[in-house]
Amino acid sequence: MAEKIFEYIAGAICLDFANTISGARGQTNVSEHLNSYRDLLNWGQQAGLLSAEQAVYLEKKSKEHKIVSNRVLDRARNLRESIYRIFSAVAVQKKPAAPDLAVINNELARGLCQSRIISTPSGFMWGWEEPVRLDSIIAPPARSAADLLASAVPFRVRECANPSCTWLFIDETKNHSRRWCNMRTCGNADKIRRFRSRHRQ
Numbered sequence: 001m002a003e004k005i006f007e008y009i010a011g012a013i014c015l016d017f018a019n020t021i022s023g024a025r026g027q028t029n030v031s032e033h034l035n036s037y038r039d040l041l042n043w044g045q046q047a048g049l050l051s052a053e054q055a056v057y058l059e060k061k062s063k064e065h066k067i068v069s070n071r072v073l074d075r076a077r078n079l080r081e082s083i084y085r086i087f088s089a090v091a092v093q094k095k096p097a098a099p100d101l102a103v104i105n106n107e108l109a110r111g112l113c114q115s116r117i118i119s120t121p122s123g124f125m126w127g128w129e130e131p132v133r134l135d136s137i138i139a140p141p142a143r144s145a146a147d148l149l150a151s152a153v154p155f156r157v158r159e160c161a162n163p164s165c166t167w168l169f170i171d172e173t174k175n176h177s178r179r180w181c182n183m184r185t186c187g188n189a190d191k192i193r194r195f196r197s198r199h200r201q
């Protein structure tokens with residue numbers, strides 16, 4: 001089976017993580033992109049958070065510890081939905097719910113215990129205590145969510161204006177005018193809708 005190709009269009013890794021579901025949450029046409037622990041590894045590797053060696057190591061480990069890796073997948077999806085609800089609220093100047101912030105804080109604490117700062121030829125980067133653990137990949141989106149909330153940027157987070165899409169992104173346009181997660185998909189669907197309604201009138 002071909003590997004799933006994930007999209008990274010949001011401008012922050014926590015929002016890209018929230019965008020691993022397509023369609024409108026809570027409706028029937030939702031498409032889940034994190035269907036297995038392997039999907040989670042692919043997401044992390046394509047995001048540049050895991051090296052190929054780490055992904056191979058974790059995949060082997062996940063096959064030896066299926067119950068644990070399934071639990072990690074549940075935790076990852078749970079974190080993702082909390083991230084989604086928090087930034088979906090922030091995008092419309094609402095206060096995020098306390099239980100969702102608690103999920104971020106809990107994952108942040110668990111992730112920081114195993115996070116390390118690593119020196120590389122091109123500078124420093126966040127990494128993990130080796131050997132990397134099955135749940136290490138949960139740490140970067142939790143840390144990114146905390147960083148984004150504590151920065152001056154959270155109020156530029158937007159939710160896609162397409163009613164059948166719940167993707168989040170940071171609006172980096174000068175006049176704060178970005179409405180779509182992706183011009184090619186959601187922006188284009190809107191253009192077609194408006195074109196058709198003009199022609200019906």
Ligand SMILES: [Zn+2]
Binds near residue numbers: 161162165167186
């Ligand atoms: Zn969209």
